[in-house]
């Protein structure tokens with residue numbers, strides 16, 4: 001059996017189209033342009049690539065993009081002062097502080113300083129609590145993108161056995177909450193899980209968010225299962241030439257695609273959906289801020 005490839009890149013394009021439609025209506029009917037502020041502290045090259053890509057796509061769907069690049073040695077007080085300004089700026093509907101932050105900055109403190117209504121990453125404790133209690137929240141972009149692809153592929157997820165590998169606050173835990181919300185039976189696995197292979201073999205849905213290149217082999221996958229690969233790992237690719245690299249996921253794609261029913265590729269799977277959901281969350285935040293009906297199909 002060969003798995004169906006879930007094309008995150010194409011799906012993301014349809015999400016962006018919907019977002020662009022809502023943005024156009026907000027402008028026409030209400031004279032409002034949604035705005036997203038992205039804050040990058042330091043010069044991490046991978047982060048710079050993501051931030052550039054977010055800014056470009058924000059403008060492409062008709063929204064305002066405000067980029068704030070701060071030096072790696074920026075003080076916590078200066079960063080908090082910027083967040084305070086963005087919280088109070090009516091043209092800014094979404095605020096994203098790119099993670100990880102340099103070591104001297106307290107991530108929890110910084111994230112919880114963001115106005116929860118503008119927290120388009122869904123990392124603020126209020127949004128985490130709202131999601132955990134099934135109330136209307138800003139939902140983290142990566143898990144939201146995964147959920148959209150799963151719903152699109154399966155329709156209802158009710159009663160399915162889901163295994164999430166990884167328990168980070170930004171991917172694993174919110175992913176598990178969303179799957180639970182859709183009535184899956186959810187297992188969260190992590191580095192201390194005993195016999196991970198056996199745990200994964202039970203799953204109708206596997207979400208891998210570990211950060212270890214190709215660690216999930218095909219023989220861990222139940223035949224016909226749906227595999228969502230969140231991992232983004234850069235590895236050496238000597239076959240492409242000296243010093244070249246390539247991106248791979250946390251799943252060994254070739255062997256997993258032999259057994260799975262459906263699988264997301266890396267690149268072109270979860271990554272593009274993450275950015276599309278960031279744009280979706282920004283429109284949602286903008287609508288909520290103005291007391292307008294929120295876009296359908298773009299939220300959890």
Ligand SMILES: NC(=O)C1=CN([C@@H]2O[C@H](COP(=O)(O)OP(=O)(O)OC[C@H]3O[C@@H](n4cnc5c(N)ncnc54)[C@H](OP(=O)(O)O)[C@@H]3O)[C@@H](O)[C@H]2O)C=CC1
Nearest residue numbers: 142166167168171190191209210211230231232270271274
């Ligand atoms: N596509 C996208 O848009 C995004 C992709 N990513 C990618 O997703 C991956 C995960 O990111 P993130 O959640 O931030 O990573 P973290 O490093 O924060 O978390 C990794 C998790 O994996 C668990 N883990 C580590 N080793 C093992 C193991 N051998 N077996 C089982 N579990 C293990 C850890 O367990 P423990 O808690 O016990 O340490 C931890 O819970 C990365 O590759 C990252 O680049 C991240 C965000 C967005």
Ligand SMILES: Nc1nc(=O)c2c([nH]1)NC[C@@H]1CN(c3ccc(C(=O)N[C@@H](CCC(=O)O)C(=O)O)cc3)C=[N+]21
Nearest residue numbers: 050096097098099100121232267268269271272274275
């Ligand atoms: N506050 C915050 N929010 C985030 O959402 C956040 C963050 N910090 N820090 C870093 C991680 C990582 N992340 C990715 C987004 C898009 C791709 C993406 O589009 N990837 C492309 C490939 C890109 C490439 O070629 O490098 C793909 O998978 O096809 C990847 C990773 C968001 N993150």
